[in-house]
Amino acid sequence: MIKKQLTSEIEIYDDISELDKDTQELMKKSLEARKKAYAPYSNFLVGAALLLDNGEVVKGSNQENASYPSGLCAERTAIYWAGANYPDSKILKIAISASSVKKKNDQPIPPCGACRQAIAEYEQKQNHAIEIYFMGLEGKVVKLNSLADILPLAFESKYLEL
Known part of the structure; x- marks a missing residue:
């Protein structure tokens, strides 16, 4: 056994x-984008x-x-739009802001699991790390140098080639 x-x-x-x-x-700009969120069910704007x-x-x-799985997170909305419209461009940085409509949040809120996987996929695709910054509505901001900082064992396309 090896322990790491x-x-x-x-x-x-x-x-x-x-x-x-x-x-x-x-x-x-992420705070501006947050204002355009459509979140009538969760009241959680990102x-x-x-x-x-x-x-x-x-x-x-x-x-x-209303069919919950059909919605899409802010991070993936932006990433997929960029991929569709600028397929040869690399994503250098992503800034994320999130907060509930009902309660002002000042704690940094990281990307969900699905968004982490999407960011990981684009890091792999472009062979370049993406700086990630996230915050609540106000207050502290967390910076990651790469998605690997919070998802070190990401699923990769190479596994599909087995």
């Missing part, structure tokens, strides 16, 4: 003002903004549906 330990490293900022100017702007290597910023918000 997996570790992660994250950065935590007190608020958005501690980020570099470009990342502040990207996070502000916005995402991606910075692509061609300079484009792509925004997405969660979109719910």
Whole structure:
């Protein structure tokens, strides 16, 4: 038997003002996108903004549906839109903001499992890590250098080739 330990490293900022100017702007765009979320069932609004290597910023918000599995998270809305419209561009950064309509949240909220897998897929596809920043409606911001920081054993397409 071999025993291995997996570790992660994250950065935590007190608020958005501690980020570099470009990342502040990207996070502000995620807050703007959050306002366009359609979440009448959960009342939980999420916005995402991606910075692509061609300079484009792509925004997405969660979109719910009465048939719950048919909805889509903000992160995947933005990632899939970028993939469909800029298939040759790399995603450099993603900024995510999330909060309930009923309660102002100041705790950083990370991507859900499905979104983690989608981000992992794009890191693998582009052979380049994606910086991930996430926060609640306000307050602390967490930075990951790669999705691997929170999903070190991601499912990869290479497993399908067995």
